[in-house]
Amino acid sequence: MGTVARDVMDTKFHLLSPETSIAEAVRLFKEAGEREGRRLFGMMVVDGEGSLAGTLSMYDILLVVRPKHIHIWGEMDDLDVTGLVDASCERVRSLLVGDIMTTDVTTITADTHLFMIVDIMLKKHIRRLPVVEDGKILGIVYISDVFYHLLDRFVA
Amino acid sequence: MTVIDNRSVLSGIKVREAMRRQVVRLDRNAPVAQAIRYFIKYKVNALLVVEEDFRAAGVASKTDVMGAYYAGLPLETPLEAILFGPPLFCEEDDTLESALGTMRERGIYRLYVRGEEPDATAGVLAYPDIVGMLYRYCRRCAKNIFRHRKPYDEGDGNCYLKVREIMTPSVKAHGVDETLAQVMEGLSEYRVGAVLVRDRQGRPAGVISKSDLMIAYKHGVPSDTPAGEVMGTPVFSCHREELLARAIQSMIYRDVHRLFVHSGDPGDVAGVFSLSDAARARSGSCRACIPSRIQVE
Numbered sequence: 252m253g254t255v256a257r258d259v260m261d262t263k264f265h266l267l268s269p270e271t272s273i274a275e276a277v278r279l280f281k282e283a284g285e286r287e288g289r290r291l292f293g294m295m296v297v298d299g300e301g302s303l304a305g306t307l308s309m310y311d312i313l314l315v316v317r318p319k320h321i322h323i324w325g326e327m328d329d330l331d332v333t334g335l336v337d338a339s340c341e342r343v344r345s346l347l348v349g350d351i352m353t354t355d356v357t358t359i360t361a362d363t364h365l366f367m368i369v370d371i372m373l374k375k376h377i378r379r380l381p382v383v384e385d386g387k388i389l390g391i392v393y394i395s396d397v398f399y400h401l402l403d404r405f406v407a
Numbered sequence: 408m409t410v411i412d413n414r415s416v417l418s419g420i421k422v423r424e425a426m427r428r429q430v431v432r433l434d435r436n437a438p439v440a441q442a443i444r445y446f447i448k449y450k451v452n453a454l455l456v457v458e459e460d461f462r463a464a465g466v467a468s469k470t471d472v473m474g475a476y477y478a479g480l481p482l483e484t485p486l487e488a489i490l491f492g493p494p495l496f497c498e499e500d501d502t503l504e505s506a507l508g509t510m511r512e513r514g515i516y517r518l519y520v521r522g523e524e525p526d527a528t529a530g531v532l533a534y535p536d537i538v539g540m541l542y543r544y545c546r547r548c549a550k551n552i553f554r555h556r557k558p559y560d561e562g563d564g565n566c567y568l569k570v571r572e573i574m575t576p577s578v579k580a581h582g583v584d585e586t587l588a589q590v591m592e593g594l595s596e597y598r599v600g601a602v603l604v605r606d607r608q609g610r611p612a613g614v615i616s617k618s619d620l621m622i623a624y625k626h627g628v629p630s631d632t633p634a635g636e637v638m639g640t641p642v643f644s645c646h647r648e649e650l651l652a653r654a655i656q657s658m659i660y661r662d663v664h665r666l667f668v669h670s671g672d673p674g675d676v677a678g679v680f681s682l683s684d685a686a687r688a689r690s691g692s693c694r695a696c697i698p699s700r701i702q703v704e
Binding site: 339345 | 441443444447448449450535539622625626659660661662
C-alpha cells in the first residue's frame, strides 16, 4: 500500500477557465459528477497557459448566493419568500468563475506523504488538494480517497 | 424629571451588540483583482488591509477600487497603492452613539473594533450592522406593525415613521449614454454608492452601483462604455408614504442597499432611501421609543 499523494490522487480531474460563467461551471460540475459517478464539490481553474489559477468550490458559489442580510431576515417568519431563491441565483448570473474563485490555493506534490495531506486538510478545513509539479497539474487528492485508502489498512 | 426628546433607541447600546465579528482581511501586497473577488464573495464594502504580521495597515473600500478603475490602474496593482489608512478603531464597550458620532464626524462608513490582544481586530461596525440590530429590536417590540393582527390602520399611522421622513429628497442620476467614467465622477462627487440611470426620455432605466463598476473593471470593460450597457435592472423603488419598517424589510429581502422613492408613479423618482439613511436617523422604525425615555436628574 502506497503512502504518498500519487497513490491516492485522481488523475481524471476537471478544469474550468476563469472566463467561464458560474451557471456554466455548475452545469460542468454536474456533468463531470455524472461521468465519474460521484458528486463533485470543487474544480480546479487554469489560466490560458494551463497553470493553476485557482479553485472553484461549492463554498465559493454558496457565499455569493447567500443573501447579504440573511442574519436579519432569517427572523422574518411572516415574510413572503416566494421567488427568493430564483432572485438570489439571478444575481450570480453576471459573474464569472474568475470573479469568485479562490486563488490562495494550497498544493502538494506527488511525493507528499498521506499524513502530511491529512494534516493540511484538517488544519485548513479543505477537502481536496491539487497535485502540482513544475507548474503542471498531475491530479487531485480528495479527502474521501485518503480516508478510505487509510481505512483499508485497518481491514486488511 | 426631564423628558429627553432627543434620545434615540440607541442609547445605552454598546458596540459589541451590533458589530460584525467577521473581518475580511487581505495582505497589502494582494492585487486589486483579489480585493474585488473578496468584495463579491463576502458582500462587504471594505477590506481591512494588513501587514505580513496581521497588523492593520489601512482600509481598501469599493470607492478606492473604483478610483483605481477610473485611473486606469491594472488589476495586478497591489492594494498598498490604493489603501486608505490607518483604519479608525473603536472599543467593544463604546456606546453605539459615540461610534456613530465618530463615523459622522470623520465622514466614514465603518469603524473597526479593537481586540483584546495588542494590534488585534475583533470586528467591524458599519451602518448596515446597526440597522440590522435595530430591525431585530423593532421586530420584538410589542408596538411592531407586524404584530398587529388587523391590517395596518391608517389611524395608527402617526406613530410609525415613513420613508418620506428619512429619505434624501433628491436623486443623482446619469443618462444611459453617459460613460462609466462620467458615472464614476458623479459617484465620487455625490459621495453615494449608486446612481439612477435614466433613459433618453428621462425615465428610470436602471441603477449603477460601485459593485457594478467593480465587476466591469474586473471583466475588462473600458471606462468609456455607455452606462446603459452595465447598469443593473430593475430599479427597486417604493412609495414615499411607505412605512419605514416595510421599506427596510424590502431592502433586506432584495439584498439591496437603497430604494428609489416615488409619489405614486414609479417613473417619476423624487428621492432615495438607503440603509445608511436609516442608521443616520438614529432610530428604529417607530417613534414610540423616543418619548418613553426619561432621565431622572
